[in-house]
Amino acid sequence: MAGRKETNAIAHICWAVFPFLCLILFWIFLRASGLMNPSLLPSPLEVMQTFWIQLTKGDLLINIIMSVQRVLFGLLLGMLLAVPVGFLIGWYRPVRRFVDPLINFFRALPPIALIPLVIVYLGIGELAKIVILFYASFFSAVIVMYEGMTQISPVYIRVARALGASDLEIFIKVMVPMTVPHMLTALRVALGVAWATLVAAELVAAQQGLGAMIQNASAFFDLRTIYLGIICIGILALLMDVALRHLSKRLVSWQDKAEA
Structure with a gap:
């Protein structure tokens, strides 16, 4: 075995x-x-040589840490707001009718278009970069959340009501557990969007980070470093997504057993 x-x-x-x-x-x-x-x-070997030079003599490790830190902060803040908002929209139909057009309006706006306003209102510090990542994460996650809630079969709610459960008990004991897979899917989607928005977020006068490294390299036509930055972003996003997939399998394994 x-x-x-x-x-x-x-x-x-x-x-x-x-x-x-x-x-x-x-x-x-x-x-x-x-x-x-x-x-x-540039050849793969040249990019690998640039990786080794940047890792041992440059700021690659610092850039990776800064980018991961920004993505995680923006992602976590976005999810902390997206989960309750998603529940609210999915649970109350009148709220959904009112909020749905606004959510879709802002979701369609690219984060890069908001950079000038973010600079005007928040300056060029770390807060501005995290707000851009928060914006991207929140609107992508909240859509997945409330769409997931609306797809839950009403049979579960009817059965719970027939057994005498109150609305609060139905929400806590039926809706929340059934929505866990959608929460994890929303987290994965928001993570991908956050990494995709990273370069735009680090346009806001960033001195460190993978996006800033790519921007600085482009000014000097340093294609090796540009390729290196792109590959690092892809690898980091892939590793984090794989970790979330394994977490999802562990947290929702009870659903597979129940369906079996």
């Missing part, structure tokens, strides 16, 4: 790594085939 688990784990890792190997091979092919100007496409 233990040997089979180890074999499955190795196979899973291989399947996860294989697409990235294909991507690297395609990258090498593009550079070697002459389809792209080699001066405009």
Whole structure:
């Protein structure tokens, strides 16, 4: 049994790594085939060399820490507000009718469009960057939350009412547990949006962070560092998403057993 688990784990890792190997091979092919100007496409080896130099002699580690810190702060603040608002909109239909157009209006606005206003009202400090990430996280998460609540089968509510449960008991004992998967999905969606918004957030006079590193490198046409920053953002976002997936499996495993 233990040997089979180890074999499955190795196979899973291989399947996860294989697409990235294909991507690297395609990258090498593009550079070697002459389809792209080699001066405009650094090789994977050159990017790795830049990574090592930035890690040992540069500020790569500090930039990673600053970006992760900003994303986590914006994400957590966005989720702290998105969860109760999502419950409120999903539970009370009149509130949903009133708030839904506003939510969709602001969700459609790109965070980068708000940067000038954020600078005017909040300056160029850390608060401004976190507010942009909060904005992006909140509106993406709240949509998932209340859409998830509206998809919960009304049969559960009817059964609970038939058994004499009050509205508060239905909300706490039926709606909240049934919404946990949607909370985790909202967290994953908000995480992806926060990372996608990071570069825009760090446009606000950031001196450190992966987005700031990319912006500074673009001013000097340093393509190796630009590629490095993009790859770091992708890897960090992927690792955090994988961690959330494993957390989701643990927290909602009871649902699979119940359905079985």
